[in-house]
Structures are given as structure tokens and as C-alpha cells.
Amino acid sequence: MLLKVHHTAAHCGGDIQITGSKSETNRLLILQALFDSITLKNVSNSDDAQVMQKALSSSDEVVDIHHAGTAMRFLTAYFSIQEGRDTLLTGSARMQERPMAILVEALQELGAQITFTHNEGYPPLQIKGKALQRDEVTLKANVSSQYISALMMMGAKLDNGLTVHLDGKITSVPYINMTLALLHQLDIEATFEGQKIVIKPGRNSAVAREITVESDWSSASYFYSIVALSRKRNFNTPHTITIASYKESSLQGDAALREIYKQLGVVSSFAGDKLTLSLNQDFELPETITLDLANSPDIAQTIAVSCLGLGVGCHLTGLHTLKIKETDRLEALREEITKLGGSIMVTNQDLTLLPQKAAVNENITIATYHDHRMAMAFAPLALQVPLLIEDAGVVSKSYPDFWTDLEVLGFGQEIIG
Template structure:
């Protein structure tokens, strides 16, 4: 679906409801499948969560998770301990290009029976579930945190528990801490100290527990971008917005969030956005008479999923930015760094990327109007670029890809004065 997106008014106030975090939902769905007595409310309505639920309920030998990278990693660990079950875990063409060797070798160290159907190190995987007797495993810490979380999630189901030794600098610590916090919340004991993660074996049935999933902070990032860009929109249109009438309220969020992307609050405070959580509502508005910086520098190694949003926001605001800690973006739904370079260049931006960073020059000329943004089967490409339609009309290719994490994205944007038209 090719979608024309534009915005012709100042930003109106709005109330947006975002469903549960995809990251929390998928972790809890694995735990629910492993242990009885766990009830989950506000599960994400994303494609990824739906794929996870379908896979966990499947009795077929072949399980296809399509583009869902989290599901591939978590389910590899899950199916490896389903005694007597044979599973072929596969996915889309892009998924079959995403590396799995580090996780597979870690599970094999624990005794798992996993082999490759086609190319070594990549899906599809042939898994023969069995009881894993070993309890200690080591792996590089600068890999995707999902490898580490996948192991942690099955730790309580292993007869001797699990001890994970992490070697080197750890990537995306907040996601590891999220996994541990959820394990503790459901009643599985564990710790994370001095590069060692310990998960205790669950020797008895879990007590009944209901967990309400916090809404997704990654999905909220696009609204931070919209509010920030509304300052430029008002400037471009020689309008001054009434600050009190341009608040976006999003639910439902927690002050003590487990999600690393909650750092959006402090990052976007540098880009003119005031945020406050009242009750369970996240309220966003422009900081009045804010002096925008000429440049920002950020290490996003703990929250790489918001890099695209921040880069595009800076492009629209005419701010130079240097983002580092982005090495995991090379193995996402697409090579996100190259995708950003390509699409920002179309808009007239001057951007350079390396294997783990990007540098964006301050935009001194108007953005190119009417550009068609390629999304590369990546939901975050579509949503990160959409806010720029406040400044210039855009076309978003394969706009339906947003369903991977946020199916209601386009209809929610319409509440904010965005105009969408299928081409």
C-alpha cells in the first residue's frame, strides 16, 4: 500500500491509546506458555505478538514466524526444551538472512539438539526438544540482547536453573533488566551482577498472577517527534501555536517503566518536548520559547530502536546529530543505518553512516517535497518518517508494514490532523 501523507493544520490536542509493549508482551507470552497460573492483560495488538501467540498454540511441526525477529529468538529457546517435540522454525526471506549462530551455540552448550536446514548460522532451524541438564553458558555480551533474554526466559524451566556469563561490553542492558524484572514479577528468582546472570530453577508451581502490560514506549516515540516538529511547522507557517491546546495524551504508562525507550523523555527534552506522566497518561507538549540546540550527541546503545525517530526529528528541525551505539541496527528487519542514509538523502539531507553510528548535518535548505519513502519491510522506517509530513507532503511505500508493531498508527495520526490517502 502506497500512502500519501500530509498535514495542513497546527497540531490539535488529542488522546491516543497504545496497546501493550511488544517487548514485554512477547516475554510474558513465553513465560505463560512455560508456567501455569499466569494471566496477561493489555497484550500488544502487534503482528509480532500475534505471531508469537499463534506459534505457541501451534501443534504443527513447521512454525513460520514471518518477519518477527523476537519470536525467532525466543521460540528457538522455547522449542529446544519441549521434550519429545520436533520443530522446524522458519521465517521470511529476510529472517533467513538474520544470524542465529550465537544463540544456537549457546543452547547447544546447554545440551540442545538444534541443526540448520539450509545455511549454517541462519534459519530455518530444526529443533528436537529435550531436557537440558547443563546450567552454565558463556556468550559475547555485545550481541543482540534478545539472545540473552531468550536464554533467561527458559532458565526457570531448567532442572538446575541457568547461569549466563557475559563476555565484553553488554549491549541493550535495559532489555536484559526488563526480562529479569518480569521473571521476578511472575515469581522466578534471579540476579544480574558482575556480568553474570543467574536464574533459579522453579521447583514448584507458580502462584496465580495477573500482569498488566505497560504500553509501548517505542510506539510513543513518534508522538515525541510530532510534538517537536510542530515547532518547526508553526515557524514555517508563521503561526504560533497555543501551547495549552496542543497537548498529546497517550496511555497507559508508568513512571517506573521497565522499557529502555522510556529515555525518550530526557532525550526529547533536548528537542523542545515537555513530558509528564500523570496517573497512567503520558502528556506531551512543546516547551514554550525553547531555544533549540545546533547539535545533539547521543549514545543509543541502550535504546537503538528509537534511533530512526531521533534522526528524522533532527532532520526536520535542522539540527545536526551524532548517534552512536547502533551496531545492532545492521541485523534488524533491514540494515536500518543504510536505509536511513538512503531515505534521508532523498529528502535532501546530508548523512553519513558507519557500522555503528550516523552523522547528520544540520539541514539548511527546505526538505524535498513529495518524496516516496521506501520502508524495506521495516515498520519503524514507515513510522519514523511519517511525522515529517507536518513539514512536506510524503509518500510512504508499503505503509501497512506498521502492523508489525502498531496496527492503529495511521488512524491514530488522523486524530492529529494528518491527511492520508491510498494511491
């Protein structure tokens, strides 16, 4: 679906309800499957969460998780301890290009029986579930925190728990802390100190409990971008966007948005579980900003596009994990920002956008590369110029209501093909 997006309305404000965090939901779905005493509220309505739910409820030998990278990683560990069950875990063509060797080798070190059926180191995976007796493993920590989280959750179900030794610089620490906090909510003893994680057996987790999933902060990033970019529209009256349901003390690393977008003139204020975003009218934009996004790489695309539209330069580091996402996100950003007239350079782990005064090019067709975040990160630019978004339906992976919510804020949309 090719979607033309523009914004000619006199307003750009409103109230938006965002469903639960995809990151929290997928962890809690695994924990619910391991410890069936949990009831969940406000779960994500994303494709990824639905894929996870379907996989966990399936008794089929072949489980296809399509594009869902989180599901691939978490389910690899989950199925490895389902005694007596044989599972072929597979996914889309892109998923079969995403490396899994580090996690699989760690599970094999614990005694898991997993084989690569096509290309060594990549899905599909043949998994023969069994009881794992070993309780200590070493894992490279600089590739994906989801490998670590997968082991942590699985470890809570092992008879002797699990100790994970982390080798090297640890990536996306807030996501590890999120998993740790969710384990603590189930009264599972778990510690993360230095380069070592210790998970005790979850013997006290049989108590029935209800957990409400906080709304997704990465989804909130697109509204931060809209408010920041509204500075260039000169609306007659300032407009605010209120989004729910959020917590001032969040488990999600992407809550760093509050401090990051303060540097671009966006004010965040809480009232209960509602977060209101407004523009600091007297704010003077910086010429450039420098950010280390090692703990929140999923918001890099949004920030880069915000800076492009504001004419602000940015140097974003800590982005090495973006090479193995739904697409090579760094190269995808370079391609699309260049089409819009930006001057951008990328390496395997960082991005540099030069400040510029010229307006972005209009009526450019943005390729999304089967990546939901490419579509949503570029859409706020339609506040300034009309854009065409290829494969606009890809947003359903994490935020199915995205285009509907943009209509609330005055964004016009037209399906071209």
C-alpha cells in the same frame, strides 16, 4: 500500499491509547507458556505478538514466524526444551538472512539438539526438544540482548536453573533488566551482576497472577517526534498529545525518550497512567546533539528524522545491532534522509547528520524496506511537507493502529496505489 500523508489541519493534538509493549508482551507470552499460572492484560496487538501467540498455540511441526525476529530468538530456546517435540522453525526470506549462530551454539553447549537446515548459522532451524541437564553457558554479549533474554526465560524452567556468563560489552542492558524484572514478578530468583546472570528454577511460579503490560514506549517515540516538529508549524495555540497507558518507573529502555526529547524542547508530564507531551515554546534548539543509544537502538530512526526536520545535527552511537534488524536500518536511513535533502554519514555502528537550514524536500517517496519503523519514523515529517510512504501497511508489525491514530492528530492520508 503507497500512502500520501500530509497535515494541513489547524490542530495537532489529541488523546491516543497505545496497546501493550511488544517487548514486554513477547517475554510474558513465553513465560505464560512455560508457567501457565499467568493471565495477561493489555497485550500488544502487533503482528509480532500475534505471530508469537499463534506459534505457542500451534502443534504443527513447521512453525513460520515470518518477519518476527524476537519470536525467532525466544522460540528457539523455548522449543529446545519441549521434550519429545520436533519443530522446524522458519521465517521470511529476510529472516533467513539474520544470524542465529551465537544463540544456537549456546543452546547446543547446554545440550540442545538444533541443526541449521539450509545455510549454516541462519534459519530455518530443526529443533528436537529435550531435557537439558547442563546449567552453565558462556555467550557473546555484544550482538543481541534477545539471545540473553531467551536463555534467561528458558533457564527458569530447567531443573537446576541456569548461569549465563557474558563475554564482552553487553548490548541493550535495559532489555535484560526488563526480562529480569518480569521473572521477579513470577517470584523467580534471578540476579544480574557484572558479566554474570544467575537464574534459579521457577518452582514458586505456580501461584496464579494477573500482569498488566505497560504500553509501548517505542511507539510513543513517534508522538514525541510530532510534538518536536510542531515547532516549525507555528500553530496559533500550543497543542498537546496525551498517550496512555504509561508508568513513570518503566521497565522499557525506550523510556529514555523523556530525557532525549527534552533536548529537542519536548516536555513530558504524568497524571496517573497518562503521559502528556507538550512543546516548550521558549526553548532554543541546539545546533547538534550527541547520544549513545546502545540501550535503546529502536528509537534511533525516530530521533534522526526529528533532527532532520528541525535542522538540528545529531551524532548517534551504539547502533551496531541495527545492521541485523528487519533491514540494515543504518543504510536505509542514509538512503531516505539523503533523498529528503539531508547530509548524513553512517558506519557499521553510528550515524552523523549535519545541521542544515534548508527545508526538507517535499513529495518524496519513502521506501520502507519491509521495516515498520522506517514507515513510522518518517511519517511525522508530513507535519512539514507532504510525503509518500511505500508499503504503509508494514506498521502492523508493531503498531497496527498507527495511521488511524495519526488521523486523530489531523494528518490527512490518501491511498495512491
